[in-house]
Amino acid sequence: MNDPYQILNIPPTATDEEVKRAYRNLARKYHPDNYHDNPLADLAQEKMKEINEAYDQIQKQRKAASAASQSYSYGAGDYGDGYGGSTYGAGRLQQVRMAINRGDVSLAERLLAGVSEHDAEWNFLMGVVCSRRGWMDEAKRYLETAVQMDPNNSEYRSALAALTGAGYRPEGFRTFHTGSFDENACMRCCAAWSCCTLFSGGGCYFLPCFYY
Amino acid sequence: MFGYIRPAKERLSEHDEQLFQTAYCGLCHELGRKYGFAARFVLNFDFTFLAILLSETREPECTSCRCAAHPCKVRRVMAHTGALEIAADHSIVLAWWQLKDHIADHGFLKSVPYRLTALFLRRAYRKASVCVPEFDASVQRHLGELAVREKACCDSLDQAAEPFAALMADIAAVAPDELHRRVMAEIFYHLGRWIYLVDAADDLKKDFASGCYNPLRYRYGLESGTLDEAARNEVALSLDLSVRRMASAYALLERGAWSDILDSIFYESLYGIGNAVLKGTYHKPPRRTHFRTKPEKNEETV
Numbered sequence: 127m128n129d130p131y132q133i134l135n136i137p138p139t140a141t142d143e144e145v146k147r148a149y150r151n152l153a154r155k156y157h158p159d160n161y162h163d164n165p166l167a168d169l170a171q172e173k174m175k176e177i178n179e180a181y182d183q184i185q186k187q188r189k190a191a192s193a194a195s196q197s198y199s200y201g202a203g204d205y206g207d208g209y210g211g212s213t214y215g216a217g218r219l220q221q222v223r224m225a226i227n228r229g230d231v232s233l234a235e236r237l238l239a240g241v242s243e244h245d246a247e248w249n250f251l252m253g254v255v256c257s258r259r260g261w262m263d264e265a266k267r268y269l270e271t272a273v274q275m276d277p278n279n280s281e282y283r284s285a286l287a288a289l290t291g292a293g294y295r296p297e298g299f300r301t302f303h304t305g306s307f308d309e310n311a312c313m314r315c316c317a318a319w320s321c322c323t324l325f326s327g328g329g330c331y332f333l334p335c336f337y338y
Numbered sequence: 339m340f341g342y343i344r345p346a347k348e349r350l351s352e353h354d355e356q357l358f359q360t361a362y363c364g365l366c367h368e369l370g371r372k373y374g375f376a377a378r379f380v381l382n383f384d385f386t387f388l389a390i391l392l393s394e395t396r397e398p399e400c401t402s403c404r405c406a407a408h409p410c411k412v413r414r415v416m417a418h419t420g421a422l423e424i425a426a427d428h429s430i431v432l433a434w435w436q437l438k439d440h441i442a443d444h445g446f447l448k449s450v451p452y453r454l455t456a457l458f459l460r461r462a463y464r465k466a467s468v469c470v471p472e473f474d475a476s477v478q479r480h481l482g483e484l485a486v487r488e489k490a491c492c493d494s495l496d497q498a499a500e501p502f503a504a505l506m507a508d509i510a511a512v513a514p515d516e517l518h519r520r521v522m523a524e525i526f527y528h529l530g531r532w533i534y535l536v537d538a539a540d541d542l543k544k545d546f547a548s549g550c551y552n553p554l555r556y557r558y559g560l561e562s563g564t565l566d567e568a569a570r571n572e573v574a575l576s577l578d579l580s581v582r583r584m585a586s587a588y589a590l591l592e593r594g595a596w597s598d599i600l601d602s603i604f605y606e607s608l609y610g611i612g613n614a615v616l617k618g619t620y621h622k623p624p625r626r627t628h629f630r631t632k633p634e635k636n637e638e639t640v
Contacts, residue, residue: 261496262579293582304612305574
């Protein structure tokens with residue numbers, strides 16, 4: 127195994143508090159919520175495993191209280207790749223879940239297209255398929271419809287919540303969003319780096335370097 | 339390309355700002371070196387970003403030189419690397435096909451400037467298309483698909499953005515290994531989607547005036563060239579979701595010397611740029627406060 131300190135990106139001289147902070151920050155970065163229905167979820171899962179192992183190893187080496195090391199350990203099964211346990215489970219939609227689990231998104235999509243009854247689960251699975259493909263707008267619409275049709279289903283609600291969740295940002299970055307229209311906090315850089323490229327439609331025919 | 343991607347300058351240290359500039363100048367010089375002077379006009383921020391993403395993680399080697407755009411100033415320029423060459427090849431090919439698109443879209447007279455540019459760019463394109471034949475074919479195919487969807491007045495943002503996003507994702511084929519290919523494909527897909535949607539929001543007024551296709555118009559059934567508040571929030575969220583996908587893919591990469599620049603792009607500036615475009619403040623001229631030597635008049639008294 128690699129040097130656990132290197133994995134957590136801290137020097138071996140780091141204090142217990144620093145180790146914990148580095149671990150927590152990385153765990154936040156690769157948290158399953160950030161990779162829900164994401165095609166790269168398996169890679170994030172590997173990273174998380176690596177970080178957990180590194181942290182555990184450091185804790186063991188330092189003989190710290192084991193209770194602390196347990197409390198931040200994240201599970202590995204939460205990356206949104208477990209679609210087997212449906213209570214609906216009948217026929218076609220079960221096949222769709224299996225196709226999604228295998229990562230075969232286009233098969234899942236074809237199967238869904240063949241289902242005529244568009245109930246809550248169908249909308250949910252369409253949302254998952256769209257999310258895997260990166261079709262974020264449609265994913266959100268399908269998941270919203272699913273939640274609307276079956277408001278008590280926690281699986282649908284958590285998928286929608288994960289999709290629209292805040293995501294990870296390192297410490298020091300503001301929680302600013304594209305839709306933060308009321309704030310006056312818009313970066314000055316947008317204006318200061320005024321740009322024009324040759325082919326931007328209307329077209330400004332200047333050497334882009336002049337804008338630097 | 340469109341040139342929307344820039345780091346949040348106020349976040350960067352002087353060193354990182356300089357580093358970004360060396361990459362920008364490096365790409366310009368690479369275009370000039372490989373494809374001749376005319377090709378340097380293709381330079382833009384988006385492909386600088388691409389070059390940075392593909393660059394090696396250590397600090398790049400730099401040379402100092404003057405150039406036509408800055409005859410009085412000696413600039414630090416990133417020395418030739420494979421990443422710069424890849425960015426140069428791809429930007430020429432994409433610029434060429436977008437130019438062809440513009441020529442097809444405009445009437446004979448209006449397309450004259452584009453035709454002239456194409457004349458200058460032809461040789462560069464021929465050379466680049468030999469270097470990246472798969473990407474050349476992919477761009478052609480995807481832009482064709484885009485034209486079909488535009489003609490059909492596609493009312494889904496995702497379906498309208500798909501061809502351009504998929505085209506960008508194809509750039510990931512140059513990555514050295516499977517892990518990087520997957521991560522880059524995800525970043526570039528959402529980068530393409532984001533650029534397409536930001537550009538659509540940016541051009542909404544213009545497209546309404548000229549009657550051109552704009553996905554936002556059909557998605558939200560707009561009657562005028564402005565988004566109402568609900569629609570604007572929807573678009574903003576949709577852009578956010580793509581930025582988050584990019585950021586979560588980027589988190590899986592080690593970018594060494596480039597980390598701070600890329601952090602500022604993925605965690606801050608993309609949100610800010612999208613916000614400015616949706617607010618309609620994106621194209622405002624820069625405020626050059628340092629040029630004001632005289633005290634300003636008080637605006638309230640005017």
